[in-house]
Amino acid sequence: MSSRPTEAVSLPTRVGRESGLIPEIRSPNRTTEPGEPGHYNRGMSYTALARRYRSTGFDDIVGQEPVARTLKAAIEADRVAHAYLFTGTRGVGKTTMARVFAKALNSSGSAEVDQAIMTGQDTDVIEIDGASNNSVDDARELIAGSVYRPMRGPYKIYIIDEVHMLSTAAFNALLKTMEEPPEHVKFILCTTEAQKVPPTIQSRCQRFDFRAIPMSVIADRLAYVVKNEKLKAEPELLSMVARLGNGSMRDALSIMDRLMASGEKSLTVELLEGLMGLAPRELVGRLINAFADGEPKPALDSAAELLATGTGPDQLLETLIERLRDLMVLCACGPETSLVELTGDTRKEEIERAQRFDAAGLVHMIALCESVQRATRSSPNPRALLDALVVRLAMTEKLADVTTLVRQLEGAGAGKG
Ligand SMILES: Nc1ncnc2c1ncn2[C@@H]1O[C@H](COP(=O)(O)OP(=O)(O)O)[C@@H](O)[C@H]1O
Ligand SMILES: [Mg+2]
Numbered sequence: 001m002s003s004r005p006t007e008a009v010s011l012p013t014r015v016g017r018e019s020g021l022i023p024e025i026r027s028p029n030r031t032t033e034p035g036e037p038g039h040y041n042r043g044m045s046y047t048a049l050a051r052r053y054r055s056t057g058f059d060d061i062v063g064q065e066p067v068a069r070t071l072k073a074a075i076e077a078d079r080v081a082h083a084y085l086f087t088g089t090r091g092v093g094k095t096t097m098a099r100v101f102a103k104a105l106n107s108s109g110s111a112e113v114d115q116a117i118m119t120g121q122d123t124d125v126i127e128i129d130g131a132s133n134n135s136v137d138d139a140r141e142l143i144a145g146s147v148y149r150p151m152r153g154p155y156k157i158y159i160i161d162e163v164h165m166l167s168t169a170a171f172n173a174l175l176k177t178m179e180e181p182p183e184h185v186k187f188i189l190c191t192t193e194a195q196k197v198p199p200t201i202q203s204r205c206q207r208f209d210f211r212a213i214p215m216s217v218i219a220d221r222l223a224y225v226v227k228n229e230k231l232k233a234e235p236e237l238l239s240m241v242a243r244l245g246n247g248s249m250r251d252a253l254s255i256m257d258r259l260m261a262s263g264e265k266s267l268t269v270e271l272l273e274g275l276m277g278l279a280p281r282e283l284v285g286r287l288i289n290a291f292a293d294g295e296p297k298p299a300l301d302s303a304a305e306l307l308a309t310g311t312g313p314d315q316l317l318e319t320l321i322e323r324l325r326d327l328m329v330l331c332a333c334g335p336e337t338s339l340v341e342l343t344g345d346t347r348k349e350e351i352e353r354a355q356r357f358d359a360a361g362l363v364h365m366i367a368l369c370e371s372v373q374r375a376t377r378s379s380p381n382p383r384a385l386l387d388a389l390v391v392r393l394a395m396t397e398k399l400a401d402v403t404t405l406v407r408q409l410e411g412a413g414a415g416k417g
Contacts (some may be wrong), residue, residue, distance in 0.1 A: 046261070049253040050091075053225055056118055058100055061093045062221055062249070063213035070208070071101050080105065081206040083178050083187040085163075087194035088210025091250025097210070098159045098188040099125070105186065106153030113152060120159075124150040130162040130191075136169035143177045146185050155186050163189040164196035171198050178204045212247025215239070215341045221249065222256060226267070229260070233267040239343045240272060279311040279319045285349070288323060291365070291393045292356035299394040300387060313382040317373040317389075321366055328362035330354035365393055 055061045058068040067086075074080050084101075086094040102125040103117045116122035128142065142158065150156040160166075166174070178187060178201065189205060191197055219242035226233045241259070245252025258275055259267050273280050283306050290299035306316055326340045327350060333339055335351040342350055372389040376382035 046257075049225060049257050049260075050250045053221075053253065054118065055093070055096050055100065056114075058104070061097055061100065063217045064093050064097060064210055067097060067208045067210060068100075071097070072104070075104055080186070082181050082185065083205040084189065085194065085197065085202060085205035085207040086188065086190045086210060087207065088192070089212060089248060090192050091245075091248030091252075092210045092213055093249065094190040094210055095159070095161060098190055101188065102155075102157045102159065102186075105155050105157060106150075108153055110152075124153045124155065125157045125159065127159045127161065130160050131165040134166045134170055136167060136173050139166070139170035139173040143173065146177060147182060149184055154184065156184050157186045157188065159188045159190065161190045162192070163201075164191045164193045168198070171201055175200055175204075213245075213249050215242045215245075215247075216343075218242035218245050218247075218249055218252045219343075222252060225253070225256060231260070231265055231267060234269055235344050236346050237267055237269050237272055239341070239346070240269060243341055244276070277310060277315075279306055279316055280309060281346070283309070284316075284319055284323055285353070287320070287390070288327070288353065289356075291396070292353070294394055296391045296394040299390045303386065303390045307383075313376055313386045314373065316386065317369055317376065321369045321373070324362050324366050324369065326350055327354045327357055328359055328366065331357060331359040331362060361396060365396055368392060368396075 058072055061068060086098060088094055099118050099120065103114055106113070106117065106124055108114070113122065117125045120127040146156060146158070181187070187205070189197070194202070219238045222238045222241060226238070241252050241255045244255055255276070259271060262271060262275070264271060269281065272278065283302060287299060287302035287306065290302055303316070307313070311319070326342065329337055329339045330351055331354050340347070340350070368389060372385050376385050379385055
């Protein structure tokens with residue numbers, strides 16, 4: 001049985017896509033963020049990586065090059081719109097881009113001003129959390145303040161985060177100002193849910209869609225962070241964390257935070273698996289091998305071993321589906337495919353494993369897993385369903401053989417007749 005490292009912090013057992021369990025590390029007051037350079041940490045000994053590695057320039061925001069390019073060009077051509085809407089999932093660089101853009105617009109050459117902007121503490125670049133300042137009074141206060149000229153830069157720039165949280169009345173109050181703002185006012189609205197921003201507001205903004213950051217781009221950034229922190233990490237670990245980040249740099253960095261909280265100087269896949277309650281990859285590999293071998297007994301043993309590590313049936317099924325999916329894509333598209341986000345030795349291993357299956361068989365296996373996954377949710381005995389599935393999967397290859405045989409026989413018959 002694999003031993004798991006003791007957990008330093010309490011952790012969700014599932015992360016990514018549907019769980020959204022990775023909490024944002026955020027201070028209650030958005031304008032003073034602990035850990036920003038120049039901000040002292042009251043009693044906090046550790047500063048989150050997402051804060052320490054906040055990009056400070058356009059070229060430092062990875063994966064959003066098209067947005068950066070367009071904004072830079074707008075400044076150069078002196079064609080800056082008066083309102084922008086930045087949309088995209090969380091942790092992809094919207095707020096950072098807003099600050100960098102504001103810094104470029106109000107460029108003063110003063111390091112002090114630049115830093116104030118980048119930490120959200122500048123007097124002319126005003127950051128507002130739309131979630132907690134969503135009333136019509138908040139909007140009126142903003143409008144009243146906007147008539148006063150900026151103190152040190154050319155523009156007064158309002159960055160409204162989570163803008164979709166504003167009340168309808170607040171949006172209505174803002175509408176007129178956004179249509180014809182004073183010369184010196186710019187708006188940058190950020191949101192994860194653009195569809196909740198009224199069309200009247202949207203139509204007054206130049207919109208930019210921030211894309212989910214590709215896994216390899218996140219992995220590269222993590223490698224840079226690890227090196228900078230004078231730590232070591234297995235390349236496969238970085239790929240895994242990048243994958244768990246699911247397009248969000250902040251989520252990936254917050255997983256790194258937890259890994260680093262272990263105090264280990266060398267970060268391993270095993271550490272991550274223990275920390276996040278992930279099914280050990282190697283063990284799942286053994287289970288899938290047993291399917292390929294068509295051996296129910298070792299398959300059942302591997303499944304039991306996996307459950308004994310603390311992996312729940314539901315999580316095991318999800319992991320299985322993910323792994324079988326990778327194999328299926330490798331079968332269907334060949335070893336070079338970019339549709340499978342695996343690197344290094346892990347990739348080699350899976351390419352070899354894929355040779356033991358065919359795409360059609362894997363499609364069938366995934367479908368079986370999926371139907372059992374649904375059934376286990378309402379079953380009083382998920383373990384029995386899981387075991388039955390495991391046995392069945394260990395027999396599919398044989399079933400596939402039978403199918404092939406039948407087809408060959410039929411073919412031979414047809415040839416004769
Ligand atoms: N595209 C990116 N490139 C580099 N770092 C990023 C990027 N996106 C997010 N980050 C990291 O995540 C942190 C939070 O990003 P943020 O700009 O607040 O994201 P958003 O506003 O989209 O939720 C940043 O401080 C930075 O460390
Ligand atoms: Mg943000």
